[in-house]
Amino acid sequence: MPALVLALGLGALGGCASAGGTMRAGDVSDPDPVDSTGAGGVPDARPLPDTAAAPVARAPAPRNSAVVALQAQAASEKAAGNPEQAASMLERAVRIEPDDAELWLALARLRLDQGQPQLARELARRAESLAPSGSGVRRRARDLQQQAATGGGPR
């Protein structure tokens, strides 16, 4: 509670202090575009879509059961020594849920194990770009990039 009071105080202070001067973009409080319309003062105040953007991906939603099932199938194909079958299933899952970072990471892992570090790295980058900040998948995506960059082969 004291921290909150302090934070609010500092925030208010910050807001006052910046009026008319300069400010770093990173210091602006999260504009939280979830609830805003973004219409601003535009004369043609139609519902403007620009702000409905980011939030959809932000909320951690439970994973789609179809892609979880496909990922499991892909894992067994991979274990059975059919990496391309596994890739095909992961891609099926990606088409269903293109923003699921886990799928891109699984695809990256598969390519790394197949000895394609370059592609693995790119796929892991994609996984990282889709993963929420601070999530485990994001960390693993980074690790995998590192591994791919240092020529880390099958694990």
Add this chain to the structure above:
Amino acid sequence: MAKKSKSKSRSRSGSGKRRRVTARRGRSRARARRRILVPALLFVAAALALWICAEGLIVYREFQGRLWTLPARVYAGPIELYAGKDLPRDRLVGRLRQLGYREASGGQIESAAFWATGRSLRIRTRGFHFWDGDEPARTVQLDFDGRVIRRIRDAGGQDVPVMRLDPMEIGSIFPAHGEDRLVIAPDAIPETLSAALIAVEDRKFLRHHGLDPEAIARAAWANVRAGRVRQGGSTLTQQLVKSYFLDNRRTFRRKTREAVMALWVETIYDKQEILTAYVNEIYLGQDGRRAVHGFGLASRFYFGRPLGELALHEQALLVAMVRGPSYYNPWQHPDRARERRDLVLRLMAEQGIVDEALAQQAASRPLAVLAGPGGSGYYPAYLDVVRGQLGRDYAPDDLDSAGLQVFTALELASQEQAEASLERGLAALEKQDAAFAGLEGAVVVSHPRTGEIRAVVGGRRSGFDGFNRALLASRPVGSLIKPAVYLAAIEDGRTLADLINDAPLEIALDNGTVWQPGNFSGDGEGEVTLVRALAQSLNLATVRLGMEVGLPEVIDVLRRLGVPGEIAPYPSLLLGAVELTPLDVAGVYTTIASGGFRTPLRGVRAVLDAGGVPLNRYPIELTAEFDAGDIFQLSRGLLQVTARGSGRGVARRLPKTLTAAGKTGTSDEFRDSWFAGFTGDNLAVVWLGRDDNTPAGLSGSRGALPIWSDLMAELGGRGFAQLPPPGIAEVWIDYDDGRLSREGCGEAVLLALPEDAEMAVKPGCAPSRRGFKERVGEWLQRLKD
């Protein structure tokens, strides 16, 4: 008469010597004749024998060869079914009908069918062999919750997490002579069909040796009476030979050749082989350039279903059409077709193939063909993409004759909608102004994350083979190029909140002339933010920015975005004096939409050989060509195009949740009207113009944009959403002067900027500063990353 006797007497009165000479001469002439005649006869006999043997050789060689001439079959992406999928029941039923599923009404279900039970839908699926394995035939129940599939269970009540329907066949890659076929194996030919063919076309098929002398005599008599060749008296074998080797002329020579070849066919092959070849060879219809051969393809073409699923009355119709596919065409001459079908059914009953009651019941059924040719789905423009992609890995012979099975990413819903939106849009323009008559258009729809091509429309007449504008029409892209200029500026360290002067400028060219670009309207807006210059597509500001950043830098960005070929470093490049096809543009915008990852656009996912063995797969491949933060900043700017810039018509048409980013493009003198843009799930490029390159009279926002918006609204899906990458902050900026602002204060727009960008704050609109807790939270978050 007297004269004759006189001469006779004179001859008689001549010397005996002369008589002897004459006799000798006669004998020697006869001998000479024999000397010539015998070898000549021998020669003719030998030639005949040689010819007969040669014909035999041709029959053998061609017949064997023909068995392998199978065009590649091309399939659309399968429909995936899973709990949570947005697919209303009636739409699914429509798809099932397209796939030839019957609506069942209880009872024994043997083939692909569906039936409704309460608010659920049950489906008996067809099994299918995909690249990555088999999808079994099974019965499932789908429960719906509004427009969404809530649950899928199999016959045993087990939940099915995900399944796919058999894919729709969208065409084939057939050889240049136009013959298309779908080959049926001997054991897959329905017995009733074989029996009906024999009953109707050649009753003695199983007994004769290729020719039916009685039938020939009957035909010959009819021909003599008619005074010309009218009747054939052909056996199935002769018909097969005629279709394989000969043209349609009815000459004596051709008939002889046909007979010899028929005898050879019967000598070399057994009856089952001949009948199978016949079933796969016989001509049964025409679809533009494509000739429909064989019952396998005819079944798809007329009924949209595999041959094995045809009912008796449907089989009978196909048999009826053998006699004259255009004369008995069920779409053009339904009465004729029906009359002959019923005749076939009567003959079948007479010869005991089916019992009388069954035949009568079948005769009471309607023709039951599809609504029209192409109803089973034929997308020639998409097939061009397939040919292009496979052409890199396969020889032409492999494609048109090796029986490959090609699995594509074509999405029927997108394809149909793209065709409909283009047609609707062009019709609306024509209605507005007769000057817009005769406009052409093209559409490409792709998936922004995977680079898969979902739909291609090559022109207004989409169901026909023709000039494919989506792939072949290279046109100046106009302002579609501008995002590359702004991206180069961002890479150069600028932000979209920076200012640039939108004022007239002159650029000295290498050839000594001076280029004076002009704005779309007016003399310039003065100092503007980069975001406004981008959103409103201001030419002067863009050219100034591009020249400041440097043409080589802009060209480098264009290359990394995926612009193919040489890019000439002329300043006019900055206003889109670059010619690209709609497909190229889709590639460029896919790189932007996917967060800076370049993905080659692909139509083909995988290829199987004729026996179902996996050959190639075309997996997802990508390369990060841009810094994620740079692309994110640009995307935020492109959202403003549709929100308040030259593309603001988009916001009017799309639902609020369907966020879209995009750009208009107009070439010189309004020759080309473009719109390219994306939501979260779809990327589309629309081009309008004229084939002769005369002005279309349309800007991008007036012509292509409404079509694009209509298409995107109908496709639905998720809005464009990306997480800001690390180091990027989303802040409100004053649209006019670029100073930091806050939501709702003046004309504030949401932009993405580097966190360390030092910004002037708009007086009276200062945003609140990040609180201590927020900062600590973020710091902890970064530590976790």
